[in-house]
Amino acid sequence: MGSAVMIGLSAAATIGQGIIQYRNSKAQAAAYEFQAKAARDSYEAQARIAEQNAGRARAESEAVSQAGAVEQKQARDRIRAIQAQQAAGYGASGLSLASGTPMSVMTDTMVQGEEDVRQMGLNTARRKFALINQAQDYTTNARFQRQAGHNQYEAYMGQASAARAAGRNALTGSLFAAVGQAAANWGNFKAPGASAAPKAASPIKQSFATFEDAQVGTTPVAIYQGNTVLRRRRY
Secondary structure, three states: OOHHHHHHHHHHHHHHHHHHHHHHHHHHHHHHHHHHHHHHHHHHHHHHHHHHHHHHHHHHHHHHHHHHHHHHHHHHHHHHHHHHHHHHHHHHOOOOOOOHHHHHHHHHHHHHHHHHHHHHHHHHHHHHHHHHHHHHHHHHHHHHHHHHHHHHHHHHHHHHHHHHHHHHHHHHHHHHHHHHHHHHHHHOOOOOOOOOOOOOOOHHHHHHHHHHHHOOOOOEEEEEEOOEEEEEEEO
């Protein structure tokens, strides 16, 4: 195999390594992006569950408040009914309700009844307060879940970006390395029996043209010298 072909094969091998690294980096970046989305979706699902729990706790607190108000009203209705029965009994007995034992008994009934009603109100308020606090805890948890999801997403996307950059750098580095290798080797190459090296448009072009004649592939490659594209082919 001619030295020109060997030069081209060596450069192509260097480029091939860069392409492999580039493709591996792209696959790794895609995996990081998948993890980023999965993490964000998972935390978002937890946040929505927490918000639903918060809504149920708030609804329950309102239900407790309404039930407490009904309970207090019913208790007062019972107190008035008891006082009415007491008044009817004392009236039938001919006792005055304005003073004495009848008045004292009816007053005690009202006082004790109102104390029971007040206790009902306190119990209702405690239950409602606990439920409101629970709803707030759920809401706070939902916010933390979303923040955690965002942090995970950003972390994975940062890794994906770094992987892509590493792949691009590896590919670019392999291209420049291949050009450097070909240029350096061509300077030492002299065809057997030739008194002088034939004048060529570019030794890099000639080496890769020779390689193209020997190899057929599917990987697109552009060969640069400085900022100038020497050749674009598929290897």
